[in-house]
Amino acid sequence: MADPMIAIGALRVHAVVESMLWSSPTVYLPEQDARVLAERVAAWTSVSFDADGRICSPVRSYAIETPEGIVLVDTGLGPGSALAASSRWRVELFPYLEGLRAAGIAPEDVRAVLVTHLHPDHCGWHTRVVDDRRVPTFPNARYVVARPEWEGWPDARPAWVDERLLPLFDAGLVDLVPADATVSPYVRLEPSHGHTPGHVCVRIVSDGEAAVFSGDVLHHKLQLAVPDEPDGTDRDPVRGVAARRAFYERCAREGVVVFGAHFEEPAVGRFARDGDGFRFDPLPA
Numbered sequence: 001m002a003d004p005m006i007a008i009g010a011l012r013v014h015a016v017v018e019s020m021l022w023s024s025p026t027v028y029l030p031e032q033d034a035r036v037l038a039e040r041v042a043a044w045t046s047v048s049f050d051a052d053g054r055i056c057s058p059v060r061s062y063a064i065e066t067p068e069g070i071v072l073v074d075t076g077l078g079p080g081s082a083l084a085a086s087s088r089w090r091v092e093l094f095p096y097l098e099g100l101r102a103a104g105i106a107p108e109d110v111r112a113v114l115v116t117h118l119h120p121d122h123c124g125w126h127t128r129v130v131d132d133r134r135v136p137t138f139p140n141a142r143y144v145v146a147r148p149e150w151e152g153w154p155d156a157r158p159a160w161v162d163e164r165l166l167p168l169f170d171a172g173l174v175d176l177v178p179a180d181a182t183v184s185p186y187v188r189l190e191p192s193h194g195h196t197p198g199h200v201c202v203r204i205v206s207d208g209e210a211a212v213f214s215g216d217v218l219h220h221k222l223q224l225a226v227p228d229e230p231d232g233t234d235r236d237p238v239r240g241v242a243a244r245r246a247f248y249e250r251c252a253r254e255g256v257v258v259f260g261a262h263f264e265e266p267a268v269g270r271f272a273r274d275g276d277g278f279r280f281d282p283l284p285a
């Protein structure tokens with residue numbers, strides 16, 4: 001396993017950018033002028049805008065080398081996602097399985113696939129199409145899903161969820177677990193509901209070090225500066241704001257390393273209090 005991206009104790013974390021989403025900043029910050037906000041945070045981060053004023057959200061899948069095998073956190077948008085056809089987003093797809101291979105990881109090596117929530121840019125590669133059939137992409141893995149997320153869609157589950165996950169149930173590979181489940185001695189889930197009914201963050205611990213994978217409790221680093229603002233993509237806006245603020249406060253208090261799901265580079269760092277809000281301190285390269 002060459003070029004570990006970052007070490008947390010004895011664990012090695014690799015990031016694979018599976019795709020890139022470009023959208024209006026009002027998708028995440030409906031009540032803010034993002035360019036004004038970007039000037040405000042210029043001391044600690046830079047924000048890229050494309051020619052249409054859109055901001056970028058890389059879609060990351062993280063692969064963690066643990067003593068019990070490879071654990072994935074989220075699997076990107078995947079091929080054939082309807083989201084790629086939506087005018088709300090400009091989407092670029094990158095070769096995902098090749099990205100894992102570049103980190104020395106074959107699909108058969110993966111022992112657990114965690115998902116922070118069931119939006120289409122987080123479970124896209126849970127399955128793939130082979131001979132016109134959807135099959136598990138990671139045949140030797142347990143697919144771990146927080147039960148409140150699986151059961152939390154009050155009407156019908158979105159079609160993409162059934163498409164990407166029902167073949168896994170058919171194969172007997174899914175573990176529905178509590179939102180605060182301990183997955184292994186190194187990995188546990190932390191409830192952060194609001195963005196979706198059962199959204200979770202993922203915490204890893206090893207040798208006294210810890211890190212957290214944010215999922216979509218926040219999308220963009222700009223949101224740190226305005227911690228009580230709604231995120232336009234939250235299913236439950238009130239719970240979303242509460243979960244986000246609690247996440248910021250806890251991360252800042254603990255000084256824990258945060259791996260952003262969608263942060264523009266640099267995507268790994270720590271949160272710190274900054275006036276009425278928070279800021280992002282990237283890890284030294």
Ligand SMILES: [Zn+2]
Nearest residue numbers: 119121122216
């Ligand atoms: Zn997302």
